[in-house]
Amino acid sequence: AKLRGENGCPWDRKQTAQTLVKYIRNETEELIAAIENKDKENICEELGDVLYLICMITAINEEQGNFTFPQVVQGINEKLIRRHPHVFAGTRYKDEEELARQWEAIKAEEKREHRQAAEKREP
Incomplete structure (x- = not known):
């Protein structure tokens, strides 16, 4: 919520679920690559990136009163x-x-x- 708040990050504040699609795709591909390479540290990092995007899209939908x-x-x-x-x-x-x-x-x-x-x- 703070990233998208009044004094938050301008990039985060202007994002929509639609603008985040390319990032979801990219981060998911990076997670898949890390899993395929059995790179445990990178799997952890990429899971965090995907989780961040899930939270961001959820926050956007909360702001819009969707869920x-x-x-x-x-x-x-x-x-x-x-x-x-x-x-x-x-x-x-x-x-x-x-x-x-x-x-x-x-x-x-x-x-x-x-x-x-x-x-x-x-x-």
């Missing part, structure tokens, strides 16, 4: 629980193939629900 950081965390928490019924709901699978099919079915249902919600919002 908050706790909502982002709650959303991923709910998604992980929903997509892992074998961990959180006692569901059993005979093998990893069945587990993968269920994962894809859950994702497909989520996409369908998102589409339906978007259609309801459209005038």
